[in-house]
Amino acid sequence: xxxxxxxxxxxxxxxxxxxxxxxxxxxxxxxxxxxxxxxxxxxxxxxxxxxxxxxxxxxxxxxxxxxxxxxxxxxxxxxxxxxxxxxxxxxxxxxxxxxxxxxxxxxxxxxxxxxxxxxxxxxxxxxxxxxxxxxxxxxxxxxxxxxxxxxxxxxxxxxxxxxxxxxxxxxxxxxxxxxxxxxxxxxxxxxxxxxxxxxxxxxxxxxxxxxxxxxxxxxxxxxxxxxxxxxxxxxxxxxxxxxxxxxxxxxxxxxxxxxxxxxxxxxxxxxxxxxxxxxxxxxxxxxxxxxxxxxxxxxxxxxxxxxxxxxxxxxxxxxxxxxxxxxxxxxxxxxxxxxxxxxxxxxxxxxxxxxxxxxxxxxxxxxxxxxxx
Ligand SMILES: NC(=O)c1ccc[n+]([C@@H]2O[C@H](COP(=O)([O-])OP(=O)(O)OC[C@H]3O[C@@H](n4cnc5c(N)ncnc54)[C@H](O)[C@@H]3O)[C@@H](O)[C@H]2O)c1
Numbered sequence: 001x002x003x004x005x006x007x008x009x010x011x012x013x014x015x016x017x018x019x020x021x022x023x024x025x026x027x028x029x030x031x032x033x034x035x036x037x038x039x040x041x042x043x044x045x046x047x048x049x050x051x052x053x054x055x056x057x058x059x060x061x062x063x064x065x066x067x068x069x070x071x072x073x074x075x076x077x078x079x080x081x082x083x084x085x086x087x088x089x090x091x092x093x094x095x096x097x098x099x100x101x102x103x104x105x106x107x108x109x110x111x112x113x114x115x116x117x118x119x120x121x122x123x124x125x126x127x128x129x130x131x132x133x134x135x136x137x138x139x140x141x142x143x144x145x146x147x148x149x150x151x152x153x154x155x156x157x158x159x160x161x162x163x164x165x166x167x168x169x170x171x172x173x174x175x176x177x178x179x180x181x182x183x184x185x186x187x188x189x190x191x192x193x194x195x196x197x198x199x200x201x202x203x204x205x206x207x208x209x210x211x212x213x214x215x216x217x218x219x220x221x222x223x224x225x226x227x228x229x230x231x232x233x234x235x236x237x238x239x240x241x242x243x244x245x246x247x248x249x250x251x252x253x254x255x256x257x258x259x260x261x262x263x264x265x266x267x268x269x270x271x272x273x274x275x276x277x278x279x280x281x282x283x284x285x286x287x288x289x290x291x292x293x294x295x296x297x298x299x300x301x302x303x304x305x306x307x308x309x310x311x312x313x314x315x316x317x318x319x320x321x322x323x324x325x326x327x328x329x330x331x332x333x334x335x336x337x338x339x340x341x342x343x344x345x346x347x348x349x350x351x352x353x354x355x356x357x358x359x360x361x362x363x364x365x366x367x368x369x370x371x372x373x
Contacts, residue, residue: 005029005331008067010058010082011074012036012045013165015097018314019071020048022321025313029328035061038165058085069093069331075168076102076175080110083120093119093331095323099184100344102176104352104370107345114341121327121337122344124188128322131287131304132189132256135267138291139193139258147260149194152239154186155255157247158271160210160225170211170221172355178224178243179203179358180351186241187350188343193258196235197346197373202363203229203354209246229354248275251285263293267304272315287317346373 007023009016012034020031035055036042046054055061058074062085070092072082080101086094100122101110126132139149161169168174175181191197205227214221229241253271257264268288270276276284287304310318329335353364353371366373 005068005328006032007069007071008033008061009071009073010035010061013041016073017045017048018320019073020045021313022324025321026324026328033061033067041165058082071095073097076181080106087118091119095121095123095327097123099176099180099348100341101348102180110345114345120341121330122339124185124339125316125319125323126185126189127192128319129269129317130306131267131269131289134289134304135256135265136193138265142260147262149237149258149260151259152190152193152237153257155242156253157244157250158253159248159275160245167216170216170223172222177355179227179354180348183241183243184347184351188347190239191346194233194235194237196233198231198233198350199367200363200365201229201231201353201357203227203357205358263291266290269317273311349373
């Protein structure tokens with residue numbers, strides 16, 4: 001019989017609790033320890049796993065031991081510190097929420113750490129959304145026929161940043177900046193789809209609508225709520241990211257398209273079901289995969305439904321569950337790390353370069369200088 005895996009989680013806010021709900025669905029794993037300093041969040045997490053040991057700090061959780069794997073879901077600027085803590089006593093397998101790091105000054109030490117081969121999987125869960133996995137399969141089939149993706153476009157039009165414990169997500173110093181904080185997902189997806197690294201980018205963006213009148217202890221948020229990023233990849237592809245965080249009226253949250261010389265492949269991803277106004281608009285939309293060949297022309301659209309239990313367990317169209325299935329395989333020694341620290345590093349680096357491009361108004365070279373990948 002397979003042994004139940006024992007998980008610990010440091011940081012049990014919104015995402016930590018999404019991890020708890022999805023681990024419960026695995027069937028052969030359970031959360032046995034949680035660390036959360038905020039009493040309300042600790043109580044909410046403990047209600048999901050009443051038998052787990054509850055601590056106020058990660059140090060206590062690591063000290064207590066008796067876990068097979070650790071999940072780190074603390075605010076972005078604490079990730080490197082908690083990763084250090086995770087490996088202070090043993091080489092524990094870690095699922096680390098993105099972004100891998102936030103501070104430009106940490107880049108060299110994080111790059112060195114990435115080279116040591118520590119058992120760290122960075123949680124780039126967009127790769128595991130069923131419709132995005134199907135999109136990647138279609139692209140891979142075209143690449144295997146020798147075709148090249150020439151253009152890749154990712155558009156995310158969604159709701160504003162939610163409220164967080166201590167409002168950590170309102171300031172670049174804690175998040176790394178919007179293009180690091182959330183868009184590292186999309187830069188990872190670009191690298192993964194194209195199997196190539198970007199060589200140059202240009203970005204423009206600002207905080208123009210949301211958060212403008214918010215004040216936290218007298219300080220105004222400094223995060224972006226809209227941006228455009230254009231990237232040239234080493235393989236010759238052109239890619240773009242179009243982010244707008246005051247567009248929650250959209251039917252789909254992400255629209256992604258890849259075009260080769262023979263066809264266009266697209267996918268449409270709905271946002272979190274809990275925000276969809278069922279009373280006014282009826283059932284929430286289902287994810288779509290669309291293939292449009294040039295010849296014969298015409299769209300071929302298929303729906304990619306997700307098990308409602310998985311949709312209910314989180315905000316990410318089932319991806320957290322599928323990511324956990326793969327991560328558990330790795331913890332059991334039956335599979336590789338699929339999203340490495342190097343992947344996590346590069347996704348952050350591209351986001352940092354895009355933030356710098358907005359700050360300076362200049363394109364950024366990613367092959368040499370401070371933002372070399
Ligand atoms: N992969 C994804 O799609 C995805 C989605 C959302 C959030 N995230 C990431 O998950 C992380 C958490 O985000 P969230 O939305 O859950 O934020 P959150 O504020 O809801 O949760 C963070 C929790 O960490 C706790 N915390 C703060 N300091 C701590 C410490 N020293 N030790 C232990 N816990 C501490 C806070 O009290 C809070 O409950 C962030 O890094 C975020 O970028 C990833």
